[in-house]
Amino acid sequence: MNILAIGDIVGNFGVDYASAKIKKVCGEHNIDFVIANGENSAVGNGITRETAQKIFNSGADVITLGNHAFSKKDVVNLLLNMSVIRPINYPERTVGEGCIIKEKKGKKIAVINAIGRLNLLNVDCPFKTVMRKIRQIKDECDIIIVDFHAEATSEKSALANYLDSYATVVYGTHTHVQTADERILPGGTGFITDIGMTGVTDSVLGVKKDIIIRRFMTQMPERFSLADGKCEMRGAVFKIDDKTNKCTEIVRIRE
Amino acid sequence: MNILAIGDIVGNFGVDYASAKIKKVCGEHNIDFVIANGENSAVGNGITRETAQKIFNSGADVITLGNHAFSKKDVVNLLLNMSVIRPINYPERTVGEGCIIKEKKGKKIAVINAIGRLNLLNVDCPFKTVMRKIRQIKDECDIIIVDFHAEATSEKSALANYLDSYATVVYGTHTHVQTADERILPGGTGFITDIGMTGVTDSVLGVKKDIIIRRFMTQMPERFSLADGKCEMRGAVFKIDDKTNKCTEIVRIRE
Amino acid sequence: MNILAIGDIVGNFGVDYASAKIKKVCGEHNIDFVIANGENSAVGNGITRETAQKIFNSGADVITLGNHAFSKKDVVNLLLNMSVIRPINYPERTVGEGCIIKEKKGKKIAVINAIGRLNLLNVDCPFKTVMRKIRQIKDECDIIIVDFHAEATSEKSALANYLDSYATVVYGTHTHVQTADERILPGGTGFITDIGMTGVTDSVLGVKKDIIIRRFMTQMPERFSLADGKCEMRGAVFKIDDKTNKCTEIVRIRE
Amino acid sequence: MNILAIGDIVGNFGVDYASAKIKKVCGEHNIDFVIANGENSAVGNGITRETAQKIFNSGADVITLGNHAFSKKDVVNLLLNMSVIRPINYPERTVGEGCIIKEKKGKKIAVINAIGRLNLLNVDCPFKTVMRKIRQIKDECDIIIVDFHAEATSEKSALANYLDSYATVVYGTHTHVQTADERILPGGTGFITDIGMTGVTDSVLGVKKDIIIRRFMTQMPERFSLADGKCEMRGAVFKIDDKTNKCTEIVRIRE
Numbered sequence A, B, C, D: 001m002n003i004l005a006i007g008d009i010v011g012n013f014g015v016d017y018a019s020a021k022i023k024k025v026c027g028e029h030n031i032d033f034v035i036a037n038g039e040n041s042a043v044g045n046g047i048t049r050e051t052a053q054k055i056f057n058s059g060a061d062v063i064t065l066g067n068h069a070f071s072k073k074d075v076v077n078l079l080l081n082m083s084v085i086r087p088i089n090y091p092e093r094t095v096g097e098g099c100i101i102k103e104k105k106g107k108k109i110a111v112i113n114a115i116g117r118l119n120l121l122n123v124d125c126p127f128k129t130v131m132r133k134i135r136q137i138k139d140e141c142d143i144i145i146v147d148f149h150a151e152a153t154s155e156k157s158a159l160a161n162y163l164d165s166y167a168t169v170v171y172g173t174h175t176h177v178q179t180a181d182e183r184i185l186p187g188g189t190g191f192i193t194d195i196g197m198t199g200v201t202d203s204v205l206g207v208k209k210d211i212i213i214r215r216f217m218t219q220m221p222e223r224f225s226l227a228d229g230k231c232e233m234r235g236a237v238f239k240i241d242d243k244t245n246k247c248t249e250i251v252r253i254r255e
Ligand SMILES: [Fe+2]
Pocket: A008, A039, A040, A066, A174, A175, A176
């Protein structure tokens, strides 16, 4: 079982680019299951019915989100009616789910989306919330994948190590920069701090360079405007052994 | 001219490990100049005479620092008497320098250390401070290397793009996780968001996993204690064209 | 029923000063019940057996804490054996309690300690945690007092308004500066954003002025050292109607 | 010389309310000079030509701003053409001035606006920037008033103590909650941590209570909407001795 995870897809350019490249990677890497982070797919962040539809059409089985999950109102409908999940540690009663279980090739695959608290959002403890969910679903699932949307490398590494042997894979999103630290933790969980972004390369995290530079230098408010130009799709392929259901290899994707 | 930069060296294990590996990499990659980040080399962060001496003995030409620069008192002496620099955008009159110029193989190489403000330290603007220094030294230098010690990927990318064509190379440190985004920016500056850490792999950023997990989960104060076990050295080799003095290639190091 | 609450007592000077002044205020204001915040009573923050004992000897019925609750190890014993509580929204299984119920003059008085998350600690939601506790105890209590230890005026005001009509009084601590906004909210809950500090006046929040000024200006680490000199005790008297058990008046204390 | 300072005026309700009350207070307290903080006077924060005009018509001599200074585009015109100043420690080349000198009753009064960095904005050091300006103007001014727009009580107290004897008065704004700690510092500078807000009382800092409570509890984005209802004007009167030009008394205003 080969699972492809795609990092934060940014704007129309990112959505369109992912469309072509997901199919290519699926062919080349014999992919069975695709998870894509869609929190920045809409103009000005968030996700809309249109961007979600395009991402699903590109081959995604599940869309995960992050701190921008609720920027657009469409998201409520998507969370209720499509395979779109939001961070599980938003407070109870938040619309939608933070975990989804799908079947592929005879395997039950759970995808959990969680979000960090350090310099990010004042939500419930991701450590406890994710572990509780894993305890609840582990008997009915073969594979458990966690997209941890977080800022600090310390929090991401800590959660992955906490879930080591409980989750099949823990990967990070949010920083929009792919890390080169993929490894199998001692307990067998596959981990990479961040799988990166899908969007325009000549930019600051997908946004026009000049705007972000000015914001840092002047501290003036200024609306973001997406960069255009050549794109890159970043993500990772997690190879899962069909007998042990363990992650045996992580291949970083750069297309 | 091949320049090797080594990411945050953590504790005794990291210092000793770097000692062997820097030499190995220098041999294999034909390195002419070595910069190492030493802000976590001492027990409990910071740098001491002893760890600095060991790092220089390992082959470092310059040691850079970061937010832990002033954790140990020894640093004052090191800043005044050795090739150790601290972030240049600490306020004026801070002891030591944030830029050093060394000659190697007939080339004048400037190393500038800077630090980010987003979720880090309330210091002077890194954008203006570094640009001012570059303007001041550019006529007497052939190569300008910037170690930007910062937390947020946005700030790191913004500074690199701001310095594009002014600096030869901008690389990041501080997150202790190497990124896989090395590239030559449109203006010719080599950039990688973070070159990673030198220390124990089975850890959270070099620290014992259990301690960091507990701190996140319980919010209790607890003193850090370094992990032990197998180490890894991360860094990057920047290949500089001898005619143009431009960065032509970046090779991530993992030893 | 007149309840006196005393703001963060800082160091030996604060502890000794409070000792004399609590008695004076109790006499003058006909006080029946005293709550004191002891999170900074020990040297270098936190609380010890000795400072707790002194504060109880001064007339305190309950000691509340805050973000420095666990700075000293003694606190575990105090939480288990004395009328010392810590913020209730520390994660489950944290040693000690966040609520205590005491009887005075035939009234059952609950004291709840909570802590804010904005720019402070990544703990459980104070809104939900406190409301859940109030729901649980309200039938057996006549009076419910909440010490909300938080940084942001917005979070403090929001919690007080959320608890309006459920709590008898919500008062803030942590900023060490008494606010002049005491009022009875529309639902009948008495509220003041911060009751202030008990410690040396000619200081920055109880600490030597020069140290704090230097830290802001230089961004250098430097150990805190308490100021000495003339003290002031700040707090508030909450007058509770014996028939309705509602707060009818708040009198700021400055001694 | 009696100087009246008015805290953050929030929205139309605040602007209209201030209009009537400033005149009343001026009469009762024999006020010679009025400074008002207008950073929240426009709908959705910031300041417009219309709200600035109304505040000046109410009797203000100078309008200060804060972190919301640049939320509305009108501000550029106001900074260039009216007695409106913005925090002086915005980076160099920021439009407008951070200091203005006006003459009243034969006295030259300088008003300086500054902003804090702790949990607020990554700008230049307020300590150095304000002190440099004071050194520059002190010979031509009789009275120097500083509006320090900042979040943390520690930073506010530190700046005031740093400027003690250099500034006539340092008062804080931004938290929208008046503090009860007005005092004359040892060097003679009058200081109060925050002079409070002018706006609707039954609110959270001027905004509808339910919105802010929901934002804290759900972590969902939601646009602010101003509260309506009864207003209160908060501020302070600084009495300046005509011979010594020193602050002799601070009277908190609540109208
Ligand atoms: Fe994102």
